[in-house]
Amino acid sequence: MEVWEKVFVKDAEFMQSTHGKVGCVICHGGNSQEENKDLAHVGIVIDPSEGNCNTCHMDIAHVNEISLHTTLSGFTSALEARGGDVSEGTPLSEALENHCNECHTSCGQCHVSRPDELEGGLVSGHKFRETPSMQYNCIACHGARVGAEYLGENEGVPADVHWTQETMICTDCHTNVLHGSTEIADNRYDNPNSADCGDCHADVWTNTEGNPQHEQHLGDLSCQVCHSVTYKNCYGCHVSIDPEGLPCRTSEPSVMQFEIGNNPLRSSERPYKYVVLRHVPTCAGTCDYYGENLFPDFNAVSTWKYATPHNIQLKTPQNESCDACHGNIGLFLTEDDIRDEEKIANKEVVVDEFPETVGK
Amino acid sequence: MKKLVITVTVIIGLVSLVAIGCTNRNLVGLSPGAEEAAVNTCVSCHTNKDILKKLASPEEETKSTETTGEG
Numbered sequence: 001m002e003v004w005e006k007v008f009v010k011d012a013e014f015m016q017s018t019h020g021k022v023g024c025v026i027c028h029g030g031n032s033q034e035e036n037k038d039l040a041h042v043g044i045v046i047d048p049s050e051g052n053c054n055t056c057h058m059d060i061a062h063v064n065e066i067s068l069h070t071t072l073s074g075f076t077s078a079l080e081a082r083g084g085d086v087s088e089g090t091p092l093s094e095a096l097e098n099h100c101n102e103c104h105t106s107c108g109q110c111h112v113s114r115p116d117e118l119e120g121g122l123v124s125g126h127k128f129r130e131t132p133s134m135q136y137n138c139i140a141c142h143g144a145r146v147g148a149e150y151l152g153e154n155e156g157v158p159a160d161v162h163w164t165q166e167t168m169i170c171t172d173c174h175t176n177v178l179h180g181s182t183e184i185a186d187n188r189y190d191n192p193n194s195a196d197c198g199d200c201h202a203d204v205w206t207n208t209e210g211n212p213q214h215e216q217h218l219g220d221l222s223c224q225v226c227h228s229v230t231y232k233n234c235y236g237c238h239v240s241i242d243p244e245g246l247p248c249r250t251s252e253p254s255v256m257q258f259e260i261g262n263n264p265l266r267s268s269e270r271p272y273k274y275v276v277l278r279h280v281p282t283c284a285g286t287c288d289y290y291g292e293n294l295f296p297d298f299n300a301v302s303t304w305k306y307a308t309p310h311n312i313q314l315k316t317p318q319n320e321s322c323d324a325c326h327g328n329i330g331l332f333l334t335e336d337d338i339r340d341e342e343k344i345a346n347k348e349v350v351v352d353e354f355p356e357t358v359g360k
Numbered sequence: 361m362k363k364l365v366i367t368v369t370v371i372i373g374l375v376s377l378v379a380i381g382c383t384n385r386n387l388v389g390l391s392p393g394a395e396e397a398a399v400n401t402c403v404s405c406h407t408n409k410d411i412l413k414k415l416a417s418p419e420e421e422t423k424s425t426e427t428t429g430e431g
Contacts, residue, residue, distance in 0.1 A: 004412035012407050015400075024402040032402045038417050040401055119419070126406075144430040234430060242424040251429030358406055 001114075001173050006121035014126045046120070049106035049115070059109075063180035064107070068188060070180075075100040077186040078282075083297030091291035098247040099239045103141060109179075110137050117141055131171050138170040144254075145278070147230045150310040154256060157230050160312050173199070189265055189306060197223045213319060222263070222275040224308055225317040228259045231309035237281035240289035251281050258318075261333035261349040266305045276306035277333055277349055284341060299345040304333060327357035 014020040025032050027048040034040040048109040054061035067134050075096060076086050084092045100116050109115040112134040113122050118140045123133050132138060139147035152159025171178070176193040185191045198205055210216040214227065236252035251340060261277040263270065284298045318325045332351040333344060405411050 002413075002416070004409070004416040007406055009403070009406040012403050015403055024400065028402075030402070032400045035401055037405075040405075105421070120420070150402055228377040232430075238427070244421075244424065246424040248424030248427040249429070249431075254430050284382065308396060 001119070001122040005112075006119075008122065008125070010125035017128070019128050020126070028047045047106055047108045047116070049108040053107040060179050061107070063178070063290070065177065067180035068109075068185055068191075069105045069178070071184065072101060072104055073184060074187045075103075078301070081297075081301045083296050083300065084287075092287060093295050095239060095287045095290045096296075096338055097239065099249060100291060102247075103140070114121075115140055127330070131169070134169040134171075144264035145234075146310045149231055152311070154230070154232060157256070157311060158313060160310050161314060162312060179306050189270070192269075219271060220273045222270070222272040222308075223274045224312070225260055225272075226325075227316060228258075228276060228309040228310050229278075229311050229313055229316050230256045230309070231278060233257050233259075233279035233313060235279060237286050238283075238289070255279075258302065258331060259333040259337060260331050261304055261351055263306065264302055264304075264349050270306075274351070276307050276309060277302075277304035278302055278309070280305050291347040302346045302349045303342050304338075304346050304349050322358045322360040326355040329354055 023032070024030070028045050029048075029254070030044040031040050031042065049250065058255050064070055064291070079092060079096070081084055086092050086096055109120075111128050111130070112126065113120050114136050123129065125138045135233050139151075148154055150160045150163055152164070158164070162173075173195040175195075177191055177195060181191040181193055188194065204214060208218065217226070232254045233256070234251055234254050235247055237248045238251070239247065242248045257279075259277050260274050263275045265275075265279075280303055282303060284295060287294045318328070318331055332354060333346075333349060334352075335350050338346050338350065369417070
């Protein structure tokens with residue numbers, strides 16, 4: 001996006017909208033009477049979300065304060081779970097600030113412009129979009145894995161049926177979750193408002209007649225175990241500061257894999273014994289640039305994490321027949337799939353007892 | 361007479377409340393519409409593609425070229 005294009009309002013019609021009538025300087029500061037560009041922009045606030053939106057949208061702003069998009073507590077909780085000290089002034093807090101907090105979003109970065117992480121820019125003139133753009137907002141940040149899966153951008157892997165058959169966008173499923181939970185969440189699954197297949201497919205749970213696979217497995221397997229296909233896994237992320245003083249990161253090439261493992265988040269909401277697991281980019285040395293042994297308890301948390309790949313299919317290779325899965329050890333995360341330095345961290349999620357073939 | 365005094369007092373009170381509301385900048389700064397009435401250079405420039413192109417300053421580089429791999 002060109003620099004000028006990022007701030008192009010397109011037409012003055014916006015000024016007749018509810019937000020337009022408020023006036024530019026009330027939110028953005030600056031001087032609307034000044035003709036000199038530099039003087040007009042003195043004190044300008046590019047993203048005025050904080051302290052302005054809540055004037056009228058208090059109900060949403062209030063819950064958004066504890067949204068993961070705002071708190072980014074998914075990052076801090078993951079680092080702390082591995083023994084990391086993220087308190088102020090520590091090497092890890094500096095790493096967090098340089099490399100993780102850039103993902104923070106604001107009201108405007110979902111409803112008006114593209115996120116800062118993608119260098120901003122108005123999405124539809126200055127129009128306030130009640131529903132964010134899937135392309136320019138959601139996938140702008142969640143594109144490497146979820147977005148690519150959903151749209152079928154991974155070579156040889158089909159797009160999600162919710163996209164190909166219904167053209168559903170992110171907010172069709174992810175509704176309340178986007179503006180927070182009822183309490184502060186540690187990760188995306190720690191939220192009673194999380195998207196749930198059963199929200200639309202309740203009948204699957206109430207009527208299993210004629211579907212022996214559902215009859216047999218509904219409580220034991222997450223939906224994705226049978227209905228997702230190969231997805232992206234990332235390895236070996238290392239963060240540092242480049243010679244220009246800019247934050248940078250490197251990672252190994254991603255790998256397309258499908259791995260069923262033990263459920264690391266087993267609970268009443270997620271009672272499944274088996275789920276699909278995705279390898280997250282982190283490794284013991286991810287933050288070595290900032291200091292040695294910053295994760296003294298790295299093995300406390302698995303690097304293969306509970307996952308919900310967004311490439312759902314009705315028919316998949318593993319649900320073609322019973323024995324397409326039963327006895328098919330290649331589908332399961334085994335110790336051989338784990339890197340030596342991560343074997344202890346993942347010992348709880350590795351499958352060591354496999355379902356036997358049933359001859360069907 | 362008493363009624364007249366009460367009526368006048370109530371009217372003065374209401375006018376004062378409205379006046380205070382209009383000047384309370386803690387809520388939204390200027391009153392909506394006030395800016396509209398004046399010449400607004402923000403709108404005239406930001407709706408003009410040619411002016412924006414002409415006045416655009418190059419952006420400061422904030423992304424490292426050494427970053428590799430997927431995010």
